[in-house]
Amino acid sequence: xxRIEHYNNPxxxxxxxIVVAVTVFVQDELGRVLLIQRTDNxxxxxxxxxxxxxxxxxDTAVRETREETGVEIEVTGVVGIYTNPNxxxxxxxxxxxxxxxxCFRGRYVRGRTVTSSESSAVAWVERDELDGxxxxxxxxxxxxxxxxxLVEPYIG
Numbered sequence: 001x002x003r004i005e006h007y008n009n010p011x012x013x014x015x016x017x018i019v020v021a022v023t024v025f026v027q028d029e030l031g032r033v034l035l036i037q038r039t040d041n042x043x044x045x046x047x048x049x050x051x052x053x054x055x056x057x058x059d060t061a062v063r064e065t066r067e068e069t070g071v072e073i074e075v076t077g078v079v080g081i082y083t084n085p086n087x088x089x090x091x092x093x094x095x096x097x098x099x100x101x102x103c104f105r106g107r108y109v110r111g112r113t114v115t116s117s118e119s120s121a122v123a124w125v126e127r128d129e130l131d132g133x134x135x136x137x138x139x140x141x142x143x144x145x146x147x148x149x150l151v152e153p154y155i156g
Contacts, residue, residue, distance in 0.1 A: 002092040015098035022061045023048035025146030026106040036119035044133040061104040069122045070114035073106035079146045080154030103142045
């Protein structure tokens, strides 16, 4: 299913839903961040996705990271909560979601990177390589906050 990100666009369609979603900021022993290249829009992003019924939200973070990257993680904290009402995601089926995403901090446990139906590429990326990748501004904000190790989680 294709998706279009609308960010601070006054002509964006009005949202018709909000879904609890997560992203996960994970670094390896060299300080690189785990990123995927999404198959639905080609952009680089933190692994993540929607919470399933009957699932704790931290378990969503672990499951989505495993499904999209092949990497097992442990949730260790929260980077931030991202709820900008000027960021909506339009899907090809007519759904338009207002952003609601909890970005968790995770610790690498084990596993080798593999792609999935949601990730055409998976990579451990150095901070100074980020500017060379196509990353949505909202996702880049989460990545930057992850590297900054904020004392309190970002709420915005």
